[in-house]
Amino acid sequence: MKINGQHYRSVWPIGEDACGIIDQARLPHELVTLTLRTADDAARVIKDMNTRGAPLIGAVGAYGLALAMRSDPSDENLTRMHDMLAETRPTAINLRWAVGRMRDALLNRPCTERAALAWKEAAAIADEDVAMSMSIGEHGLKIIRELSQKKKGAKLNILTHCNAGWLATVDYGTALAPIYMAHDAGIPLHVWVDETRPRNQGASLTAFELGSHGVAHTILADNAGGHYMQDGQVDMVIVGTDRVTANGDVANKIGTYLKALAAKDNNVPFYVALPSSTIDWTMASGRDIPIEERSADEVLKMRGRTENGSLVTVEIAAPGSPAANPGFDVTPARLVTGLITERGTCAASIEGLRSLFPKAQ
Ligand code: MRU
DSSP: OEETTEEOOSEEEETTTEEEEEOTTTTTTOOOEEEEOSHHHHHHHHHTTSSOSHHHHHHHHHHHHHHHHHHOOOHHHHHHHHHHHHTSOSSOHHHHHHHHHHHHHHHTSOHHHHHHHHHHHHHHHHHHHHHHHHHHHHHHHHHHHHHHHHTTTOOEEEEEOSOOBGGGSSSSBSSHHHHHHHHHTTOOEEEEEEOOTTTTHIIIIIHHHHHHHTOOEEEEOGGGHHHHHHTTOOSEEEEOOSEEETTOOEEEETTHHHHHHHHHHTTOOEEEEOOGGGEETTOSSGGGOOOOBOOTHHHHEEEEEOTTSOEEEEEOSOTTOOOOOBOEEEEOGGGOSEEEETTEEEOSSHHHHHHHOTTOO
16 A cells, blocks of 8 residues: 555564554544554554454454564463454454464464564465455456446446455455556546444545545445435445355445345445455354444544644534444345455355365365
8 A cells, every 4th residue: 555655554564573553543634653562552452443454453463463472472371362362353253363373373383483483474464465455356356347348438436335445454455456456457436435434434544545546436424325326326336344154144344234235226236355364164154243342432422633633532422322333234145246355256155155265164
């Protein structure tokens, strides 16, 4: 990703005893980086969503475990830090996948070698995430190209929900990778960006990314997408995901399900883009996915910049009213046109997933 002409990844090593992240809680108003030196630092930024997005929290969790190995590489600390990091956010499977892969790579190795091995493994997880995002981009580009040809090159309108771009991954993104590639290939397109209440990852992060890359886009109130679909102004939906179960059900940011229903009703293709680290082969269907319940404050208050430039949090609800705040919902596989993965696009079903990943456990 390039911000103001400078290349960034969303997480990067600093020497061999720290790593850096972009503080996503301060975007789009301020570009601030944070340095993580301990596993506790990594856990805190994941929990508080200074870093977020399913593939990215996997990579940051991996670096967190690598940082833990520098101070205490014992079996006991490895297990304790693994469990502590895995617990920080419940819905995205990538986090458990990444810290589980780290633990497996280290458990039977001598303690004296663990710090160096852990650093390499975390870097490999980050590099592989970038490679998977690029492949997802290429496979998604084929779909966008076909739709663009059907429209005889007229501007393609794509709707996305939440943020599944560079900022949600180590680089490029999942849902946004095909959009960047199509834009770079000269395909005329425009993106409808759901604001994505309550934390507004669409309005603040996706819009920031698309703007930095020069992609035409418009932010929509979350409730407006169905109207534009009825009006023929949405040609396709692409979203990311935090967990896909073996039958092709998709957990993603709250509100995704309603967009999938509206897309089905209006014959708009609804695609989900994901790296294979997002597939939970152990879970048969989306009914069992743990849905993160977040603080009511995220619904009752809002953060923004005032005219004089200061960042403030304001109350927006009737004083004393309670609020519920599920972070994610599950879109049933029957509403999904296709899953775009690093190995190609498949049907959202056990057969579809198996056709691309025959050996996955
Ligand atoms: O709660 P967040 O912001 O960490 O949510 C995760 C997401 O970014 C979205 O659900 C996204 O669409 C999937 S992650 C590529």
